[in-house]
Amino acid sequence: MMNLLLDTHTFLWAIDDNPNLSPEARAAITDGNNMVFVSAATAWEISIKKAIGKLSLPQGSYLDELSAHRFTSLDITTEHALAVEDLPQYHKDPFDRLLIAQAQIEKLTLVTRDPRIKQYEVHIIET
Numbered sequence: 001m002m003n004l005l006l007d008t009h010t011f012l013w014a015i016d017d018n019p020n021l022s023p024e025a026r027a028a029i030t031d032g033n034n035m036v037f038v039s040a041a042t043a044w045e046i047s048i049k050k051a052i053g054k055l056s057l058p059q060g061s062y063l064d065e066l067s068a069h070r071f072t073s074l075d076i077t078t079e080h081a082l083a084v085e086d087l088p089q090y091h092k093d094p095f096d097r098l099l100i101a102q103a104q105i106e107k108l109t110l111v112t113r114d115p116r117i118k119q120y121e122v123h124i125i126e127t
Contacts, residue, residue, distance in 0.1 A: 003035045004028055005074065007099055007106040008042045010127050012055075015065045025111050025127045037074040037108060038066060039097045080105060090119040 006014060006029070010051055012077075013021040014029050021029075029036055049055035066073060073110040074097065083101035091097055096114060103110040103122045110117060 001033045001035075002028060002031075003037065003106070003108045004026075005037045005039060005099060005103050005110050006042070006071070006114040007093065007110065008035050008045050008116065009069075009113050010111045011038050011042055012046075013127065015069055018125065020113075022125075025125050028109075028111065029123055036069075036071045037075045038071045039099055039102055040076045041095050041102070043073075045095045074102060074106070076102070087120065090115045093094070096098070 006025060006097050010021070010025065010029075012018070014026075028034055046055060046062060059080070065071075070126075080098060080102050083105055084097045087097055087100060091114075096117065099112075100117060100122055102108065106121075109123040109125055111125045111127060118123055
């Protein structure tokens with residue numbers, strides 16, 4: 001059993017059954033023994049991109065998709081936010097930095113397509 005944290009691209013690909021999702025990532029996400037988390041940071045990033053017209057959800061609303069796919073929302077805690085400060089500056093994206101901190105603190109495997117995340121001390125599954 002693994003506890004997974006999906007990055008934004010992975011979440012969008014998973015709910016859209018996008019063929020860009022790697023077989024390993026797809027298997028881990030759909031394995032009923034694994035818990036799959038989606039960060040509030042992902043909701044925040046999606047909301048920003050929707051508001052400026054750069055993104056739309058392929059099907060229903062964000063919360064509908066979480067429920068339909070049995071994903072669990074992961075709130076952002078003060079501990080998560082403060083941990084970002086201690087991360088090396090390999091990656092500048094604030095959303096990804098927060099996901100890395102959450103994965104480290106909560107001992108989650110981050111499912112991502114971003115190769116820069118490999119530089120951090122975090123378990124990953126590549127999409």
